[in-house]
Amino acid sequence: xxxxxxxxxxxxxxxxxxxxxxxxxxxLSDGSxxxxxxxxxxxxxxxxxxxxxxxxxxxxxxxxxxSDMHEGxxxxxxxxDTEMDLHVGLCAGWGLSKSDLEALPEASQTIxxxxxxxxxxxRGDLLDLQVAxxxxxxxxxxxxxxxxxxxxxxxxxxxYRNWLDEYSGKAYQSVAQAFSDWMDRTAERYxxxxxxxxxxxTFSQASTLExxxxxxxxxxxx
Amino acid sequence: xxxxxxxxxxxxxxxxxxxxxxxxxxxLSDGSxxxxxxxxxxxxxxxxxxxxxxxxxxxxxxxxxxSDMHEGxxxxxxxxDTEMDLHVGLCAGWGLSKSDLEALPEASQTIxxxxxxxxxxxRGDLLDLQVAxxxxxxxxxxxxxxxxxxxxxxxxxxxYRNWLDEYSGKAYQSVAQAFSDWMDRTAERYxxxxxxxxxxxTFSQASTLExxxxxxxxxxxx
Amino acid sequence: xxxxxxxxxxxxxxxxxxxxxxxxxxxLSDGSxxxxxxxxxxxxxxxxxxxxxxxxxxxxxxxxxxSDMHEGxxxxxxxxDTEMDLHVGLCAGWGLSKSDLEALPEASQTIxxxxxxxxxxxRGDLLDLQVAxxxxxxxxxxxxxxxxxxxxxxxxxxxYRNWLDEYSGKAYQSVAQAFSDWMDRTAERYxxxxxxxxxxxTFSQASTLExxxxxxxxxxxx
Amino acid sequence: xxxxxxxxxxxxxxxxxxxxxxxxxxxLSDGSxxxxxxxxxxxxxxxxxxxxxxxxxxxxxxxxxxSDMHEGxxxxxxxxDTEMDLHVGLCAGWGLSKSDLEALPEASQTIxxxxxxxxxxxRGDLLDLQVAxxxxxxxxxxxxxxxxxxxxxxxxxxxYRNWLDEYSGKAYQSVAQAFSDWMDRTAERYxxxxxxxxxxxTFSQASTLExxxxxxxxxxxx
Numbered sequence: 104x105x106x107x108x109x110x111x112x113x114x115x116x117x118x119x120x121x122x123x124x125x126x127x128x129x130x131l132s133d134g135s136x137x138x139x140x141x142x143x144x145x146x147x148x149x150x151x152x153x154x155x156x157x158x159x160x161x162x163x164x165x166x167x168x169x170s171d172m173h174e175g176x177x178x179x180x181x182x183x184d185t186e187m188d189l190h191v192g193l194c195a196g197w198g199l200s201k202s203d204l205e206a207l208p209e210a211s212q213t214i215x216x217x218x219x220x221x222x223x224x225x226r227g228d229l230l231d232l233q234v235a236x237x238x239x240x241x242x243x244x245x246x247x248x249x250x251x252x253x254x255x256x257x258x259x260x261x262x263y264r265n266w267l268d269e270y271s272g273k274a275y276q277s278v279a280q281a282f283s284d285w286m287d288r289t290a291e292r293y294x295x296x297x298x299x300x301x302x303x304x305t306f307s308q309a310s311t312l313e314x315x316x317x318x319x320x321x322x323x324x325x
Numbered sequence: 326x327x328x329x330x331x332x333x334x335x336x337x338x339x340x341x342x343x344x345x346x347x348x349x350x351x352x353l354s355d356g357s358x359x360x361x362x363x364x365x366x367x368x369x370x371x372x373x374x375x376x377x378x379x380x381x382x383x384x385x386x387x388x389x390x391x392s393d394m395h396e397g398x399x400x401x402x403x404x405x406d407t408e409m410d411l412h413v414g415l416c417a418g419w420g421l422s423k424s425d426l427e428a429l430p431e432a433s434q435t436i437x438x439x440x441x442x443x444x445x446x447x448r449g450d451l452l453d454l455q456v457a458x459x460x461x462x463x464x465x466x467x468x469x470x471x472x473x474x475x476x477x478x479x480x481x482x483x484x485y486r487n488w489l490d491e492y493s494g495k496a497y498q499s500v501a502q503a504f505s506d507w508m509d510r511t512a513e514r515y516x517x518x519x520x521x522x523x524x525x526x527t528f529s530q531a532s533t534l535e536x537x538x539x540x541x542x543x544x545x546x547x
Numbered sequence: 548x549x550x551x552x553x554x555x556x557x558x559x560x561x562x563x564x565x566x567x568x569x570x571x572x573x574x575l576s577d578g579s580x581x582x583x584x585x586x587x588x589x590x591x592x593x594x595x596x597x598x599x600x601x602x603x604x605x606x607x608x609x610x611x612x613x614s615d616m617h618e619g620x621x622x623x624x625x626x627x628d629t630e631m632d633l634h635v636g637l638c639a640g641w642g643l644s645k646s647d648l649e650a651l652p653e654a655s656q657t658i659x660x661x662x663x664x665x666x667x668x669x670r671g672d673l674l675d676l677q678v679a680x681x682x683x684x685x686x687x688x689x690x691x692x693x694x695x696x697x698x699x700x701x702x703x704x705x706x707y708r709n710w711l712d713e714y715s716g717k718a719y720q721s722v723a724q725a726f727s728d729w730m731d732r733t734a735e736r737y738x739x740x741x742x743x744x745x746x747x748x749t750f751s752q753a754s755t756l757e758x759x760x761x762x763x764x765x766x767x768x769x
Numbered sequence: 770x771x772x773x774x775x776x777x778x779x780x781x782x783x784x785x786x787x788x789x790x791x792x793x794x795x796x797l798s799d800g801s802x803x804x805x806x807x808x809x810x811x812x813x814x815x816x817x818x819x820x821x822x823x824x825x826x827x828x829x830x831x832x833x834x835x836s837d838m839h840e841g842x843x844x845x846x847x848x849x850d851t852e853m854d855l856h857v858g859l860c861a862g863w864g865l866s867k868s869d870l871e872a873l874p875e876a877s878q879t880i881x882x883x884x885x886x887x888x889x890x891x892r893g894d895l896l897d898l899q900v901a902x903x904x905x906x907x908x909x910x911x912x913x914x915x916x917x918x919x920x921x922x923x924x925x926x927x928x929y930r931n932w933l934d935e936y937s938g939k940a941y942q943s944v945a946q947a948f949s950d951w952m953d954r955t956a957e958r959y960x961x962x963x964x965x966x967x968x969x970x971t972f973s974q975a976s977t978l979e980x981x982x983x984x985x986x987x988x989x990x991x
Binding site: 164165167225226227228231292293294295297298301307 | 386387389447448449450453498512515517519520523530
């Protein structure tokens with residue numbers, strides 16, 4: 104049986120492809136992405152992760168039982184204790200210090216996606232929040248896998264190799280799988296067909312806001 | 326078909342009867358309730374209504390569409406523009422001025438029920454919020470009707486007549502019916518059998534907290 | 548003494564001027580704005596008002612006392628009972644029915660500003676929420692006044708006259724003044740110099756997101 | 770200079786003493802507390818910790834910067850990864866399994882305090898939330914210290930020794946000190962004299978709800 108994510112993905116496939124196969128991703132993958140585009144993206148993605156940590160804290164708050172609270176806490180730790188440090192390391196390699204990052208203004212596209220996720224979660228229930236988070240968590244995993252499949256011989260010389268390896272790696276893939284399984288369990292409790300159109304709309308809007316986020320990176324190099 | 330409220334009520338009938346047929350209510354109805362008990366109840370109920378207004382504002386915020394927003398707004402206006410003034414009038418008859426009321430400390434029982442309702446709504450979705458509100462809105466309507474049926478000859482000389490008339494009156498009865506209908510429409514969209522036990526628990530806890538609220542009134546006269 | 552709004556405005560004057568004197572506004576004022584730009588703006592602004600109603604409901608919920616609750620309720624009624632109907636009327640004149648409007652997808656710029664406001668209010672206190680709302684409520688009043696001053700002889704033949712008249716009119720101007728006064732009273736209670744930079748950042752971000760909103764209208768005509 | 774907690778404590782000293790020197794605490798300390806009282810308290814305290822974890826998650830969400838987010842996360846981990854396990858161990862010693870604990874209905878007193886804390890935090894800002902949490906976190910530390918001072922010769926034979934040792938121990942004392950320091954830093958940013966009465970009221974209400982919680986334990990043995 105397809106996962107709930109697979110259902111949402113299939114039902115918004117055009118919007119999803121725009122996001123997953125965006126020119127930013129393709130050029131990151133073949134190494135032709137201008138460095139300024141990547142640097143801009145990377146710095147905004149750090150600000151994005153701060154807000155995504157808050158969204159996971161919100162998931163702990165919204166959780167209906169102790170088991171869901173532990174799932175949310177695991178996600179929160181994964182971002183705040185690990186992923187943000189990896190990011191700081193990547194950014195340092197591009198000449199961006201941690202204090203540089205925190206002093207940056209958030210781009211409109213960063214604000215749009217992150218506040219949409221947080222507010223969707225606050226207004227609705229845990230399932231609404233997870234559906235808003237899914238395009239980011241599960242889309243990055245798909246991009247990681249697609250890139251791995253396209254280059255089975257191993258790492259190319261792409262300057263963006265570290266980034267791609269992070270998302271195709273086992274650690275991230277298993278975080279993503281765990282999230283999808285958790286969303287399935289939530290859907291078992293909270294999904295009705297009557298509310299499906301609203302959830303699909305949330306998923307589709309979030310995917311579009313991710314597309315806008317890539318485009319922000321590209322625009323910086325024009 | 327029974328309403329969603331009727332289902333919840335039937336499945337927590339013992340707790341419900343404790344609330345609806347509480348000694349406070351019975352003695353209010355037959356006029357034997359000590360005045361100190363009623364005065365204490367009435368003053369705390371004013372503080373309660375302030376928090377209930379906030380809960381209706383929260384319903385407008387949580388609403389998934391414009392129609393739900395208008396339902397929530399109607400409830401908010403009914404409390405803030407009408408019911409609170411009626412209360413101030415009733416309290417004035419008992420020698421409690423509006424500024425006396427607002428300066429009163431909230432009893433633990435007032436805090437318990439109101440914050441339970443608000444937090445349940447913030448954590449969950451609109452259906453969680455409505456289920457937490459239901460024992461108050463629909464229980465008072467039931468008490469009003471029961472009292473009307475018990476005394477079909479018309480008003481007795483009870484000192485508490487005004488209060489009873491307010492809740493047995495057509496205006497309040499139709500507010501209550503509209504709320505029940507609204508909860509049914511919400512349940513059509515959001516109810517699953519998997520989450521029913523959690524909703525029933527919310528309904529039952531809220532009913533118990535209402536019972537504690539009556540008891541607080543009685544305790545004041547001992 | 549300058550109002551708190553005037554202080555925020557002065558301290559972000561460049562960003563503020565970009566918003567208030569945006570090409571969209573200037574061309575709306577001189578009648579040279581392409582109709583497609585206005586129609587796109589107007590439809591998105593309807594979706595915007597739905598979210599702004601939710602923000603006012605949130606203000607009622609966040610309010611620290613009954614007086615603040617009544618201020619928030621007045622704002623909520625002004626939007627839901629009056630301003631949205633005016634909007635539906637304006638839109639009808641442009642061939643957009645109410646059901647057309649509600650079926651429209653929200654533009655990214657609409658999502659960005661509205662969710663930023665709501666989430667800022669949920670995360671912070673009433674002052675944070677008011678500061679995030681201020682660029683919209685008080686900026687539109689300023690645009691209305693500027694336009695009135697520029698054309699003291701009375702209405703021009705601009706096709707956009709009704710819109711401009713709405714915001715330069717006494718009714719809207721007094722709503723805006725009441726909001727500014729309310730924000731001053733909130734600042735008296737909650738403002739510290741230590742948190743001023745954060746509030747200024749909120750004000751400035753919200754103003755930029757308003758600028759993006761005008762630009763969305765213009766882009767639709769290109 | 771006294772900490773912000775010391776100011777709040779001094780300004781609500783009568784309510785504070787009722788809580789800190791409650792008969793439950795005194796009899797726990799001298800070993801005369803009926804076991805049924807302790808068992809009831811301990812089981813409800815487990816349910817309490819679940820809600821307190823949610824309150825710490827909320828602190829991460831409400832945090833205004835990354836440093837505050839890390840403070841909130843440290844508190845969340847301390848409860849969910851450590852304190853709850855200690856509790857499960859203590860309860861096992863009293864014949865209560867983890868699944869027994871989670872199946873228990875929450876007492877009205879447990880609901881009252883926990884939902885008051887959560888809702889105060891959601892309505893207000895981080896400072897409101899911390900002030901609502903303070904009586905629990907800092908009151909238990911004070912009880913631990915008082916008991917240690919009263920019995921400098923080392924552990925008595927009290928059946929409640931493990932519980933007392935947990936809160937007088939260095940680990941808990943330093944968690945409490947860190948919380949007080951964090952609240953001081955938050956107060957530097959957000960405290961105004963105009964809002965102090967409201968914060969003091971929150972502190973005092975929370976202390977009273979803690980007193981009710983002890984009383985619930987005592988009542989169970991009557």
